Amino acid sequence: MSGRIVVENFASSVLFNNPLGDPALRQVPVYLPPGYDADTDMRYPTVYLLAGFNGRGTVFLNDTPGDETIAQRMDRLIAAGTIRPMILVMPDCLTRLGGSQYINSSATGRYEDHLVGELVPWIDARYRTRATRDARAIAGKSSGGYGALIQAMRHPDVFGLAASHSGDLYFELCYKPAFVKYAGAIGKLGGLDGLLRNLHTLRPRDAGYRAAVNTLAMASCYSPNPQAPHGFDLPFEPHTAEIIDAVWARWLEWDPVHLVGRHEDALRSLRLLYLDAGSMDEFHLQYGARIFCNKLAERGIPFVHEEFEDSHLNIPYRFDSSLAAISRAMSE
Amino acid sequence: MSGRIVVENFASSVLFNNPLGDPALRQVPVYLPPGYDADTDMRYPTVYLLAGFNGRGTVFLNDTPGDETIAQRMDRLIAAGTIRPMILVMPDCLTRLGGSQYINSSATGRYEDHLVGELVPWIDARYRTRATRDARAIAGKSSGGYGALIQAMRHPDVFGLAASHSGDLYFELCYKPAFVKYAGAIGKLGGLDGLLRNLHTLRPRDAGYRAAVNTLAMASCYSPNPQAPHGFDLPFEPHTAEIIDAVWARWLEWDPVHLVGRHEDALRSLRLLYLDAGSMDEFHLQYGARIFCNKLAERGIPFVHEEFEDSHLNIPYRFDSSLAAISRAMSE
């Protein structure tokens, strides 16, 4: 017995007319577990699965030879009894810069509002979910892991469980090293204007290209500024790579490792707070996870922390671990 | 107006009971151009589009944010008048080792027979193709580019046009450098037995993992040996990395740069012989293309050769160039 995928076309009012001119119509894949169609009274827990940088829900449907599709993964885990039947929702919060980090920003759009305020109730209305925070999890990888964590902290009434795989934590290590690469590459990429204009035709010949685009995207999320030429500030001088403390401080306002105190009650209220990262993560995210968990431990907030021997890439198999933890935590 | 994708489930008799235990049932996406359903008398040229190593037809359907899907690409090119309406067929010749190179091998299965002898006639029977070699092209990238070239050389009666993007040419440079990496990594990967047993659960922690798997796959294609423990010979001693000349010579029998003389008539008969490669190709494939074209030029065989400023990866935009060349060549 196997579940099925429905790809919803969701017309967002919240994203209508967003600053970057990204579409308001979004494709949202939904996985319905085996049995969903047979017993029409049954209600199911829901997991919101967030894609990483430069991704959106539909990338979970991509064919990766040698690996499972998300539907095959779910079918297998359910069939083995590792997880209970659950609905999976795969939102699209992508922007033309590569990602919204699942938060609101005057430079990109109101993606937090879209996700939490608009999509969750719509899914609950359209599918037979168990529409309570205790049966609603949010999980993701990389930028998606960040999104899961930040939204669980900000909306514990909506999400009662959170799982971050290799999530963006400790910006000092995961974003800052890219700034000097931006400084080194931006000239060859045509300056900020040139880079933004040619974002999708520029070929990544230059090693600094990815670092530059990544940095722009994060600035659009963490340091928006309606008065700035492109709607956001960079946290460093592009010629000298010198940190601009005032802008960098605004970034840190969004770094989970600095938010544990502020969101302590929310974090404590979670039925599950799961974090992992690979010991060879290319973006040093294992350190962010360690720091975050240390801060949880200092306050006696329960959490699950796994560090696995692998890198940042090609690790969808890690969802086996978080989905099992989510399923267990829901039944407790 | 837009075309549509049909994903066929093709039950291959040729691949039934193949040596690696790979499935005989294959998914074959087919792109039908705009207007295909409206005018049911119209017949169309066909392009067989071959995926690269570790790929199969369905990967052309994957969502890559910031880039087009294959259907969007075709729709745009047709709408702009850059190419005429054409059918696209995306075969699956994947093996559990990562690829068949689209040839027959006692170690993997009869993928050439499957592609040329089984799939082409089936497509011609099922869809309104123009079923002549002059309206049938074969194209691909990387291992798919190799497949296009080798099959056009071997079956000029079937394929009248061929396009190789960054195809595997000059094995001396594109495969040999991986052998010493295999030698350096195989111990940590559990030996040949261990690697084969754990192929899809081993994590690519070791830099040599990809080189090792790639090497195995190529050996399964180019130096099969029913008497050898795993059905194929390696062209080097695994401990010393010393080349075994006799096995290496069997590989070279499959290297297009050594086959120009043998298949001279076939190559000369093609309406289009298109090759390209990036000037920063990670596998040195620009050199193979240069060598191959030199040998064509020595014999006065016409060809189109483009070298572009990019690497081996993330270059689907290059299909714009080959598809346009295919379309032009068909109308001449």
Added chain:
Amino acid sequence: MSGRIVVENFASSVLFNNPLGDPALRQVPVYLPPGYDADTDMRYPTVYLLAGFNGRGTVFLNDTPGDETIAQRMDRLIAAGTIRPMILVMPDCLTRLGGSQYINSSATGRYEDHLVGELVPWIDARYRTRATRDARAIAGKSSGGYGALIQAMRHPDVFGLAASHSGDLYFELCYKPAFVKYAGAIGKLGGLDGLLRNLHTLRPRDAGYRAAVNTLAMASCYSPNPQAPHGFDLPFEPHTAEIIDAVWARWLEWDPVHLVGRHEDALRSLRLLYLDAGSMDEFHLQYGARIFCNKLAERGIPFVHEEFEDSHLNIPYRFDSSLAAISRAMSE
């Protein structure tokens, strides 16, 4: 006509019984220009030439095939009239950790006192120098460039000219990125205790080895702490790589880019303030030079700034440029 090298054996009282147990007897090569022995009334300007990390004066005497020795370089520049005859002094401020940065530290020894208070007067007494700050320059590369800059700022009465080639500036970019490498490598290196114990027998198999040793050495210079187990504090937690703000702040007290205001008068008094760095510096030192020069420019302090197309390594030819600038500035 050629100059000659005398290698002095200098028994330092200041370095006697230093905390790391490094020798108090130091070899100090001195270059005497052509003509020094002939005209015994003639007095000469002096340049103190500081070696980089893991170096000492004698490394300037090393044979590098394809390049000049320091004596050949001086002879050529003098013969060509590019520089006037000058004495060159090449101090040894090496520690067993790789370097003292030419400053005092309770963890390493009083290297500033040795250099400025002990060696300079001894040289002036022993050789026919022009013993005034206007005829005494200090120059160096990398850590030696840092030493030149910091000592010219601290002792403008002693050194009237300073030249920093690719000097350590903007610790944020030149040291901080090594911290996470330390964190990643220190376990395999036997912990801090193990690393210190085996410093010179450990083979740099691990990519993090150099980063780890470099970080230790800098901590011994910039954040000494007599109460700490090894006499210094690390500016980060070794397991999480989290920055310890209080210790990091002590480092920044030694970062030239933060000292321009404090030493403004000294910097303004220099006859020459020369900085350069390569545009491909592996340690990002071109950015530090740019930041430092921006801060000089804001205050109207004169300086010479060159950015050349090269990396951090194998650039002794750059001394041609600084020595010429020193010679010119002395005659003005």
Added chain:
Amino acid sequence: MSGRIVVENFASSVLFNNPLGDPALRQVPVYLPPGYDADTDMRYPTVYLLAGFNGRGTVFLNDTPGDETIAQRMDRLIAAGTIRPMILVMPDCLTRLGGSQYINSSATGRYEDHLVGELVPWIDARYRTRATRDARAIAGKSSGGYGALIQAMRHPDVFGLAASHSGDLYFELCYKPAFVKYAGAIGKLGGLDGLLRNLHTLRPRDAGYRAAVNTLAMASCYSPNPQAPHGFDLPFEPHTAEIIDAVWARWLEWDPVHLVGRHEDALRSLRLLYLDAGSMDEFHLQYGARIFCNKLAERGIPFVHEEFEDSHLNIPYRFDSSLAAISRAMSE
């Protein structure tokens, strides 16, 4: 008690007027053991120590902080009784291209004749050596290891012991991979003419620079051709990187792994045949050593083979092992 270094200035007749215009006057450091001056009747075994690529005898005298000088190393080994008192001779067979590989070539000069025919007798005449092959060893690292091996094979009457540290063996792996880097870099380096003209002013900005220079140097040694524009042939086409079999075959005539049969008697006659290489050698030289030793073993030729956990660089400590083996083998 410590030995001492004499740096001889040797005016070579053999190298006079050599094709590359390199000097005929060479500096040859000689290490004399403790006691040499006291007992003037005593005679000593001799070890000829050959420097690696881009090196010459004097580089053994360089100061490397954290490591011993060659004299310190010898003094320590002799004092500990690990080796008997021995004379060390450090020849200079450098060319402006980076090295002669210690062989004769019409493109570089008669370095084999210089070393074996000219220098050895001169040393025996000038110093109290035991002037027999059984008391004369030849050893070196990298290109110097190659030189030791090739000359011991060619002149077993002169050298009765040979030690190769990480010597150039199996050209297929140690040189061939550089050819495609040459092809990729030579355009930016000004072509072959430009590269040769600017050899020592070109900065190694381009990753291919070293590979290109190394390749030129080896071609000057292994495939000289008085008719060719620069006196040698390249074993590949510079634009396509295609191997030219006829030239490559001439290189292989100099590859020790192909010479075991031809020099079997010489190899068998050695009192010591010592080879090592690091298991992480950047030039894959551990594989060459394994292949060579396999071929020795097949013929029952005795040898000592060590593989150590380290790379190709910064491994002078390995001389402890070969010098001890040399000393032991002499006394047997």
